[in-house]
Amino acid sequence: MTVQPSLETRDLTIRFGGHVAVNAVSCAFHPGELTVIVGPNGAGKTTYFNLISGQLAASQGQVIKSGTDLTRMSPSARAQRGIGRAFQLTNLFPQLSVLENIRLAVQARSGDGWRILRQVAGLTDLAEQAEHYLEAAKLSGVAHLPAAALPHGDQRKLEVALLMAMEPDIYMFDEPTAGMSLDHAPDVLDLIAGIKKDTSKTVLLVEHKMDVVRSLADRIIVLHNGELLADGAPDTVMSSDIVRDVYLGKSAVPA
Ligand SMILES: Nc1ncnc2c1ncn2[C@@H]1O[C@H](COP(=O)(O)OP(=O)(O)OP(=O)(O)O)[C@@H](O)[C@H]1O
Numbered sequence: 001m002t003v004q005p006s007l008e009t010r011d012l013t014i015r016f017g018g019h020v021a022v023n024a025v026s027c028a029f030h031p032g033e034l035t036v037i038v039g040p041n042g043a044g045k046t047t048y049f050n051l052i053s054g055q056l057a058a059s060q061g062q063v064i065k066s067g068t069d070l071t072r073m074s075p076s077a078r079a080q081r082g083i084g085r086a087f088q089l090t091n092l093f094p095q096l097s098v099l100e101n102i103r104l105a106v107q108a109r110s111g112d113g114w115r116i117l118r119q120v121a122g123l124t125d126l127a128e129q130a131e132h133y134l135e136a137a138k139l140s141g142v143a144h145l146p147a148a149a150l151p152h153g154d155q156r157k158l159e160v161a162l163l164m165a166m167e168p169d170i171y172m173f174d175e176p177t178a179g180m181s182l183d184h185a186p187d188v189l190d191l192i193a194g195i196k197k198d199t200s201k202t203v204l205l206v207e208h209k210m211d212v213v214r215s216l217a218d219r220i221i222v223l224h225n226g227e228l229l230a231d232g233a234p235d236t237v238m239s240s241d242i243v244r245d246v247y248l249g250k251s252a253v254p255a
Pocket of ligand 1: 042
């Protein structure tokens with residue numbers, strides 16, 4: 001039996017003037033799978049994310065979620081359909097406390113009737129749910145601090161906690177441990193590993209750090225010059241000559 005992909009891009013393309021930043025990328029993602037997207041600087045990884053979450057409009061091609069075409073939908077319409085991309089804290093409520101921010105995220109989801117699959121079965125009270133995410137992100141000690149006052153590492157953890165509170169079924173992380181100290185990075189990686197255990201979720205992760213890639217990836221796709229260069233099991237992809245050549249900076253894209 002063929003399982004329907006939870007997310008699919010078909011021939012997805014965007015051009016900026018004459019430059020094709022994402023070039024006809026067709027790829028399907030499935031629940032219970034964490035895919036890491038790798039590639040050299042400027043390969044198109046963040047642009048691919050922007051096309052999926054709706055921050056950029058495709059020049060060509062489609063974004064399909066569980067059979068629904070999202071390509072012409074706004075970012076918020078996609079979010080309501082379960083596409084979850086980590087928030088930028090600057091877009092939230094920096095003067096409100098960590099706990100209040102999480103409560104708002106829980107409320108936003110509940111108020112919309114936006115219930116994909118309840119991650120916290122049995123917790124009916126919104127405050128209890130907020131506490132749950134606060135503890136999961138190991139932020140209880142700073143629950144009452146304004147979000148803006150958090151050190152960078154805690155802000156990144158809060159981003160993940162807020163995303164979890166929205167209970168999307170597609171999680172998208174763009175370098176989630178960027179700029180974090182070695183003390184904090186494991187907390188964020190543990191959170192992502194926890195999400196990955198839920199087989200109803202699909203996780204996409206853009207990452208440069210190879211130790212992170214190795215610890216989390218079920219599958220790796222490689223973008224290069226906007227094109228899908230490789231796709232497969234981590235060991236196979238990372239040991240392929242093409243991928244090695246790309247990382248060594250040689251021109252190795254097959255003709
Ligand atoms: N809004 C834009 N206008 C013009 N060009 C853009 C725009 N956004 C991205 N690009 C170009 O598209 C290409 C892909 O950029 P993108 O940021 O997606 O790469 P990346 O793989 O995420 O790189 P990095 O690893 O450095 O973050 C780059 O050449 C970039 O300059």
